[in-house]
Amino acid sequence: MPPAAHPLTAPLLAGNRRALAQAITLAESTRPDHEAQAQQLLAEVGGQRKQTVRVGLTGVPGVGKSTFIEALGVQLADAGHRVAVLAVDPSSARTGGSIMGDKTRMPRLTVHPNAFIRPSPSGGTLGGVARRTREALLLCEAAGYGVVLVETVGVGQSETQVAAMTDLFVLLTLHGAGDELQGIKRGIMELADVCVVNKADTDPAAANRAQSELTAALSLLTPHSAVWHPRVLQVSSVSGAGVDSVWEAVQAYTATVDLPAKRRTQTAAWFDDLLREVAWRNFLQQTDAAALARLRAEVLGGTLTPVQGVSRLRPPESGPE
């Protein structure tokens, strides 16, 4: 006799918002029994092969991320799409509040019947937050949210993590002088499938310049897809002008790229990341922490080479020292 289905499975698959919120709470919990329940749920709902699109988003503070997500999300939700918004923000525990926690920043989307907004899981390492966000993403899709927007505040490697769990990555920028654009973090431009010059209406000439500069900069980089060339678009999130062009780019992208293959690659990478996490945890459990700290100090002090330091950790394998 197979084990009984989890009580949240049926309402989740029926698109019940409360069930989805509860399921994500289980996935975010660090209690072993919750974790086991979340894995059961994920296994039970994971077989669903719905057509969905996962969009990663980033941009420096002040670029207007919330306003843009609200504009895009409301437009999609009004058109009948079910839209979920998630966030990866490993700093949210430290700063005392998630960027997304304040739902008043997306007042229209928050109350839209077709939208689901979830604050970032607070605290934990980036790896932990990213893992829980991945699981939340799968749960949202199981609940029928065909568009999932995953926002990152750009702490540490969070963009790389978000790019690794989404189908395409949108970089929000501002027009303005080079100085303003210099907020773009190292490596981020390389992840971008779509660049958005936000608040374009406040200075059309500057927005045109920014669009040209970003286009030129992107053209210097080898595209990371053989079939997709990054687009640079102008948007005014407040008036809504240009927001549809972003969605057009998303659709053009998904029509061009082999998404199933991309997702299989991402699943494999996720599995490998988890294996390395396990390997590292096992290693730390099997290793004398005080001895490790001593060796590290000697390596940094220059009395041992890194290779020597590491080799002294290993149990002697054979022969005299």
Added chain:
Amino acid sequence: MPPAAHPLTAPLLAGNRRALAQAITLAESTRPDHEAQAQQLLAEVGGQRKQTVRVGLTGVPGVGKSTFIEALGVQLADAGHRVAVLAVDPSSARTGGSIMGDKTRMPRLTVHPNAFIRPSPSGGTLGGVARRTREALLLCEAAGYGVVLVETVGVGQSETQVAAMTDLFVLLTLHGAGDELQGIKRGIMELADVCVVNKADTDPAAANRAQSELTAALSLLTPHSAVWHPRVLQVSSVSGAGVDSVWEAVQAYTATVDLPAKRRTQTAAWFDDLLREVAWRNFLQQTDAAALARLRAEVLGGTLTPVQGVSRLRPPESGPE
């Protein structure tokens, strides 16, 4: 009674080239007794605190890396510097010959009494090649080579590895239309402390354009140092024009940046990389390879989530399943 010093230690410290070549051969060997000897040597010579500069170099094939290294190397060697050239090329075994193996590509530097050229250690994983190159670098410095140029052919993550073992990173590019510049690999521009537009004399107008474009592109990125802003320079390696400006940039960089702190950070990162390698090796030893392959297939097939797949590898810790 302390153990006897390795027989290569004294001649190595005296700057003997043959001793250096033999020491690097030990470091490159995979025989455990050679490895132990190399570690003894590194420990014995590692205390030397000579003033040295480590320059990483990359660029797509055809950009003129060998000609540039020869031009820069000969200029420095003529001025009395002792110059070592190393290469990181994990593909050298596959392609049947190291990029640096053919010393005829640097005919003048090869025979210069102040220069030491070492082909890339062939074969092995990138991690292995990078580790052996790091050790070769330390041995070159111990032998009195104050300038070490580490070249990479840009396979996989080799630039990141070279950037992690050098003080500054030079990206060689060509002038020409966007198409030609598009050979720049993702993420590489972000690593560059100095960009060199090579073969500038063949089309001065195009070289000026390339310099402007690269300068604009770099200005969009957050500099990875608070005190150093990347420079873009024009060079003709054949005539030697501009080669001195690259060396000036290297000197300006080393005068600006806190090199000892940077090297300590790099040593710590190297140690941590090695620890993770050990952790992964231990994990694979402790894990049933067939079971792992089965779980991976199930994860990729969608019948298990990545978290479930990984959790089934762990020995049961407590309580009923």
